[in-house]
Amino acid sequence: MTYLQRMLVGATLWVAAGTGAAIAAGSYDSGATDSVIKLGQTMPYSGPASAYSAIGRAEAAYFKMLNDKGGINGRKVELLSMDDAYSPAKTVEQVRRLAESDEVLAMFSILGTGPNIAVQKYLNLKKIPQLFPFSGASRWNDAAHFPWSTGSQPTYRTEGKIYAKWILANKPGARIAVITPAEEAGRDYLAGFKEGLGEHVDQIVSEAVYESTDPTVDSQIVKFKAAGADVLFNECTPKFAAQVIKKAAELGWKPQIILPAVSNSVGSVLKPAGLENAVGIVTGAYLKDPGDPRWADDPGMQQWRSWMKTYNAGADPADIFNVSGYTFAQMMELVLRRSGDDLTRANLMKQAESLDGVELPMLLPGIKLQMSPDQRTPIRQLQMARFNGTSWELFGDVLNE
Template sequence: MLAINLRLGAFSAALALLAATSSGALAQKKYDTGATDTEIKIGNIMPYSGPASAYGVIGKTEEAYFRKINAEGGINGRKINFVSYDDAYSPPKTVEQVRKLVESDEVLLVFNSLGTPPNTAIQKYLNSKKVPQLFVATGATKWNDPKDFPWTMGWQPNYQSESQIYAKYILKNNPNAKIAVLYQNDDYGKDYLKGFKDGLGTKAASMIVIEESYEVSEPTIDSHIVKMKATGADVFFNITTPKFAAQAIKKNAEVGWKPLHFLNNVSGSIGSVMKPAGFENGQDIISSQYFKDPTDAQWKNDAAMKAWNEFLDKYYPEANRADASVMYAYIVAQGLVHVLKACGDDLTRANVMKQAASIKDLEVGGLLPGVKVNTSATDFAPLSQLQLIRFKGETWERFGEILSGDVGG
C-alpha cells in the first residue's frame, strides 16, 4: 500500500511539474516592434512650435510623468522610452514625423498626438501599418470608429457631444438668441459646428445669424470679431484654439461686444487663454470641463490634487499649474499606463488595442467626481461626460449636473 501511495505521490508531482511547465509555455512573453524585456518605446507628435504651440506643454508633462513611472520601477519591470517630435501643427510635417517614429525609431505605438488635421493626415497610414494611434489629443468625433479604423482611439469627450450640450443650454435659456459662430476652418472647427447645429435642430437656420471661419495661418482674428458684432448677435460660440481664443476675448472687450459667450473646452486654460486675454474680459464666459481645475480653491485638500502637485514638484517644477493642458496630460498619461500594465507580458500591438478597448469605470487622478473612463470593442470614446463651467473672478466655477452628449461613433 505504501509503495502505491509513493507511486501516486510521484505521479502527482510529475503532473504538477508538467502543468507548471505548460502554463509557463503559455505565459511566454510576446513582443512586437518597440517592446522588449526592458523597454517600451512610445511615439508622440506635438506642436512645440507654430500656431498651436500653447499645447506643447502636454508633451512636456507626459515626458515628466513617464520619468516618474520609470523612477518607480517602470511598467511590469520595463522602462518607457518616450520619443516626442515637433510638427508645428502642420499635417505634412506630421506625416514626416510619424514615418520617422514607425520606420526609424520603431515605436510600439503612437500616443496622444495632437490636433485634428495632423491626426487625420496620419490615420490611414497608422491603420495600414497596424500601429496603435492611441488616445489622440483631439475631440473629433471620428476617432470613435472601431469598424473602419480599429487602430485609432480618442480620449477626451468628443466635440459634437460638447457643442450639443451648449446648444441645449441655449435652447432652454435663450430660445430667441441670435447666434454668431467663429470656427477654425478645418476638421476640428467643422466637427464642433456640426454638433452645434445638430443640437439646435430645426432652429439652427433661424438662430445662427453668421458663421465666420478663420484660417490657422491668420495672424489675428480681430476683423472677424468686428464683422460678427455688426450682425447684432447676442450669443457667441467661440470655436478656436488657445491663441485665437485669447484674441477673441480681448477683441470683444475692445469693441464693446458683450454677447453670452460660449468657449470650446480645448481653450478653457486659465494659464494660456484666460489670463493672457485679461481676467476682466472673460467674466461669465461659459465652457465645460471633465477634469479638476488646479486653480480652483475647492480642490485644495483633494487627495488627487495633492498627488498631482507632488508629481510636478519632483518631475516638472517649472510647469504652469494654472494651465489646464498640464492636468490634461497628467490624466491621459495615467490612461496609457493603465493600458500598458493591463498588457502584462503580451506587449503586441493587437493586445495594446484589446486592453485599450476593455477599460471599465476607471477613475483617474484629476478627473471630476463621477467622470469615469469606459471603452469596449464597439466604443472607442473613453470619456463622454462633461460639466458646464462659468468664468468668475480668476477661475472657473462648475454649475449644473454632469452631462453626457448624444453622439456616439
C-alpha cells in the same frame, strides 16, 4: 536637446503584478523587448498651436516620475516626442520616422485633429495603435474603418450639442455667432452645435472661419458685433480663442461667450485675453481645474500638485493642459499595465478597449472612462462651468449629449 528638436523621454511605469494577459516568456511586437517599450508622439512645440505643447511636456514629466518608481518588470518606457509645428505634412514625416526608423510599439497622444487625420490611414494600414489622440473628432470612434485608432476626450459633436442645448435652455431668444477653424475639428463642432439647436438653427446670425496661419481674427469679431449677436461660440484653438475674448472687450461688445474644452485653459487662454475680460464665460469641463478652491483638499489634486512641484516645476500650475497631459499619461499607463508581458499591438488595443468604468484622480466626480470594442471614446461626459475671474465654477449636472 530641445523640444524644438527631437525629444527622447525615458520612462518606466511602476505597476503591481498583473491584471493583463501576461505570459511568462513575454510576447512582443516591434518597439517592445524584455527591457524597453517605445512610444511615439508628435506635438506642436513650435507654430500657431504651441500652447498645447504643455500637454507633451506634462506627459514626459509623468513618465519620468513613473520611471523613478521602478518599472514594468524591469522594462524602460521611452516616449519619443517630435515637433510637428501643428503641420499635418510634418506630422506625416515625423510619424513615418517613428514607425519605420525608431520602430515604436504605438503612437500616443498625437496632438491635433489635422495632424492625426494625416496619419490615421497609414497607422491603420501598418497596424500601429493610434492611442488617445488629443482631439475630439468623431472619426476616432470608428472601429469598423479604423480598428487601430481610439479617441480620448468627448467628441466635438457631443460638445457642440451640449452647448446648443444650454443656450436654448438659458438664453432662448439668443442671436448667435459662431467662429470655427477651417478644418475637420471646426466642422464637427459646428455640425453638433447646429444639431443641438435643431429647429432653432436660424438663431445663428453670423458664422466665420479662420485658418491657423491667419495673424488675427479681429475682422470676424467686428462682423459678429455688427450682426447684433449676443451669444458667441468661440470655438478656436488657444491663441485665437484669447484674441476673440480680447477683441470683444476692446470693442465694448459683451456677448455671452462659450469656450470649448480644448481652449478653456486659464493660463494659456484667459490670462493672455485678460482675466477681467473673461468673467462670465462658460465652458464644458471634464477635468478638475487647479484654480478652483473646491479641490484644495482633494487627494487627487494634492497628488497632482506634488507631482507638478517635483517633476513639472517650470510649468504654469494654472494651465489645465498640465492636467490633461497628466491624465492622458495615466490612461496610457493603464493600457501598458494591463498588457502585462503580452506587449503586442493587438493586445494594447484589447486592453485599451477594456478601460470601462475606470475613475482617474483628475477627472471630475461622476466622469469615468467608458471603452468597449465598439466604443472608442473613453471620456464622453462634461459638466458646465463659469469663469469667476479667478477659476472655473462648476454648475449643473454631469451631461451626456
